[in-house]
Amino acid sequence: MTHASQDFAASQTFILGDRPVRRLGYGAMQLAGPGVFGPPKDRSAALAVLRAAIEAGVTHIDTSDFYGPHITNELIREALHPYRDDLVIATKVGAARGTDASWNPALSTEQLRTAVHDNLRNLGLQQLEVVNLRAMFDVHGPAEGSLEAPLTVLAELQQQGLVRHIGLSNVTPRQIVEGQRICRIVCVQNQYNLAHRGDDDLIDTLARQGIPYVPFFPLGGFSPLQSQGLSAVAQQLDATPMQVALAWLLQRSPNILLIPGTSSVVHLHENLAAARLVLPQDALDRLERVAAGGLNRRGAS
Numbered sequence: 001m002t003h004a005s006q007d008f009a010a011s012q013t014f015i016l017g018d019r020p021v022r023r024l025g026y027g028a029m030q031l032a033g034p035g036v037f038g039p040p041k042d043r044s045a046a047l048a049v050l051r052a053a054i055e056a057g058v059t060h061i062d063t064s065d066f067y068g069p070h071i072t073n074e075l076i077r078e079a080l081h082p083y084r085d086d087l088v089i090a091t092k093v094g095a096a097r098g099t100d101a102s103w104n105p106a107l108s109t110e111q112l113r114t115a116v117h118d119n120l121r122n123l124g125l126q127q128l129e130v131v132n133l134r135a136m137f138d139v140h141g142p143a144e145g146s147l148e149a150p151l152t153v154l155a156e157l158q159q160q161g162l163v164r165h166i167g168l169s170n171v172t173p174r175q176i177v178e179g180q181r182i183c184r185i186v187c188v189q190n191q192y193n194l195a196h197r198g199d200d201d202l203i204d205t206l207a208r209q210g211i212p213y214v215p216f217f218p219l220g221g222f223s224p225l226q227s228q229g230l231s232a233v234a235q236q237l238d239a240t241p242m243q244v245a246l247a248w249l250l251q252r253s254p255n256i257l258l259i260p261g262t263s264s265v266v267h268l269h270e271n272l273a274a275a276r277l278v279l280p281q282d283a284l285d286r287l288e289r290v291a292a293g294g295l296n297r298r299g300a301s
Contacts, residue, residue: 014255016060016212017130017165017186021088023250024275025060026053026268027216027261028072036067037101040263043075050079052265054087056272062189062214062259064092065118066106073122081124090130090187090214091119092169094150095139105136107150116157131157132167132189135175142172142190147179155183167214173202187257189214194230194248194291196221207255214257218245229290233283239274242267246274248287 013020031046033039040046053061063072076089083089093115096106106115119128133150137143147168157163167187168179179185188206192199192215203213219242222230227241234244242260249256260271279287 012250012254013059014212014257015210016088016090016257019086019088019129021060021257022057022275023254023257024058024246024272025062025257025259026050026058027259028061028063028076029067030261030263031075032068032071035101037097038068039071040075042263045265046075046263047079049263049265049268050076052268053272054080054084056269058272059084059086060088060090060257060259062090062092063123064095065115065122066092066095066097066103069097070118070122073119077122077124088129089123089125090132090167091123091128092132092134092189093119093154094134094136094169103136103139107136109149109153112150112153113157116154116162120162127161128163130165130167130186131163132169132187133179134169135171138170142170142175144172144174147171147175148182151179151182158183173205176202176206185211187212187214189216191215191217191220192249193218193220193222194245194287195223195226197291203253203256207253210255212255212257213253214259215249216259218242218249218258218260223293225293226290230287233286233290237277237279237283239277240270242271243274243277244279244283244287246271247277247279248284250275251279251284 012023014023029036031040065073093112094107096104098104137145154166165186166183168185169189190199206213230241234241246258262268
């Protein structure tokens, strides 16, 4: 497939918070160094990717000040500030990086306040459009536990005007319901893809509520056999496996917003071209068979 074009600019949108964003966005995590730690190998290339994303029509960028840490937000500010009026930057709090690059919970009142102010400063903003609270009961996936205390802190920062909207990341359906009693939840960000389907029911529930679901790792957790099957479908469609995986997600539900990441302008354009790839029914049927081996369709991720 070729570079994204005007077809992408005309692709579907969905409301995130109170603003429409194109459903195919960009995730900035891979702009940091190896292991999402330290600076990029090529800073100018990282800046070029961000600028190319905006030029191609991206209106939703996902980031966090714990990527690097601080690196991706500093790159976003250098590349894109002052920001276009139609750009929504969503960030995350709730984690911190150790000096050994470990991922650690950072959910105390002081840690959350510091994280919000760090994001504001490094992005060059007076208010954060969307702040996702990342649950850290299990760094590898959603796990039960109350989010009342950290969400209450974010709700207070929202009342102070530092945060416009609040979302959740790495959470269970029960935690979402709990969160909705405290504040409006404008999006949910979990791992989900063709081969990792634990949130199938949750996506449908959120769609009925008009809440975006933002899956990450579109190729994460595929078995070798599943990867081989995905590649076969992609070859049939003259597309890359990532393009097929992204197109499948776009067709899965209208409330799905995508944030594929890359540090390459070439791969960026390949990813964005997935907005123009409509999977025919026979391809969807083949993908369902590909996914069926070891597929977890229901229950906790």
